[in-house]
Structures are given as structure tokens and as C-alpha cells.
Amino acid sequence: MKSILLIITLLFGTQLYAQLPDGSTAPDFTLDDIVDSNTYNLYSYLDQGKTCFVEIFAAHCPSCWGYHQSETLKNLYNTYGPNGTDEVMVFALEYDQYNFYDAFIGIGPAWVTAGNWLDGTPYPIFQVEGADRTVFDDYNVTFYPVVYMVCPNKVLKRVSTSLSYQQLYDGIGECATLSNEEEVLEGKVYLDPNNNLVIEKYQEVHSIEITNMQGQIVQTISEINASTTVNELETGVYLFLIHAENGVLVERFQVN
DSSP states (O other): OOHHHHHHHHHHHHHHHHOOOOTTTOOOOOBBBBOOEEEEEEHHHHHOEEHHHHHHHHTHHHHHHHHHHHHHHHHHHHHHHHHHHHHHHHEEEEEOOOOGGGBBBTOOTTTTTTBSSSTOOOEEEEEGGGGGHHHHHHHOSSSSEEEEOOOTSSBBEEEESOOOOHHHHHEEEEGTTTTTOOOOSSSOOOEEEEEEETTGGGGGGEEEEEEEESEEEEEEEOOOOOOEEEEEEEETEEEEEETTTEEEEEEEEEOO
8 A cells, every 4th residue: 555655646746846848937057067167057158149958867877878879969069059150058967966977988887877978078068966956956857868948038948859950950940939928029020031120010119139149239220110121230140139018029030
């Protein structure tokens, strides 16, 4: 009877503390990379307009190792990260408690490590121990591997580990529609082939700030029309912060 009650309790607890639902605000974290002890802060990258991918894994986990060997996040980082187009950032948080460095380089029995996690990995990996482990409570971690896409507006969505790195990048477009707030602007907003920013409800817009992927404001528009030309921008990806009556809408557009 005690065993049955324990199983029921565990099942109920798993449902109660399931992973964060899509549309949640991503909890911030500040962690030190295991390789060079550099400090990384999630929100600082989001504030620069970058989309971040947060992986939670365990060093001993075979399915985590399989995903790692697919090099999906490695290819995403190399192509679109700081040494690529500089649009995304990738973080990997290791869940196992009391792991030593050997577990990250593949030294130890199978129940400790599945392989060398550091070899050829270009993005930061964090050995999360001690007080920092509250990050796993914040993210309601109940299984691994799990990967979240965190949009610049700090809203997250869980993404499938079956997606290719190109599919992950293409999914960044969803950040324009992911929101944990009420819709701030009714009607369509898009950039047409002639680089005209079209806003159906432009009367509700007070101003627009355009930032590059380094977080620098490159243009501010205070006179809003139904079709506002942004031809002076160089080719690239930009974030459009549209200040409307009900708040700020963030849109990501490719300027050709």
C-alpha cells in the first residue's frame, strides 16, 4: 500500500511541477562557464536583442549525449552565434549534482558520464552546483534533455530536440507572436519587399526604435505613417521596438 501511495504521489508531483509552459517569462540566471570560468548572464544577451537557446542536460544521460552528438546546438551557435551572424546565444546547464570535472571530459563509469562534453563544444557549459541549483527549480526541471528558446522579450518556448539547427533558427520568427502580455497593437505589422514598414493601426503608434543585433539603436522614427520607409538601413536582421498606446511590441525583420 505504501508503494502504491508513493507512486501516486510521484505521478501527481510530476504533473504538478511540469516544465514551464510556453509563453512563460524565462527566469534569469548568472553562471560561470566550466572551461574558462567566464560569467554569463541570460538577460544581458536578451537585452541585446539576441534569441537564446537554453539546454538542460545531465552528463550521464544517454539521450542527452545522443542530442549532443547530433551537433544541432553546435551548428546553430557556429552559424548564428557570436562568431557567425551574432543573432543567437546558446547555454548548456548540467543537472547532475556533485559532479567533478572528469564527468565533463568523459572520465568515469556510465552512471557518471556518457562522454566528453567539452571536446569541440563552442558554447558555454555550466556545472551548476550549490546555491546556483535554484535555476532548476525556477525552470521546473523534471526531465532532460530539454531545450528552451528564449525570445528577446524574455518569453520562452520549449523546442523539440528532433529539430535541425536550421529549423531552430527558422523558429525564431515565432518570437514576434510569443507574448505573456495582452496584445499591444491590433492589426498586421510587416516589412514589405521595398523595405516599407506597414502598420495597419499606425495611429496607435507613438514611435519606433530600430536596433541591430548588437543591441545598438540605429534609427528612431517619431513620425509614423501607414507605410514608413527604412531603406537607409544596411542589409541585416533588426529588432523593431514599436511603442504603441498599450505597450511595446517587438518585431524581428530582415532588411534587404
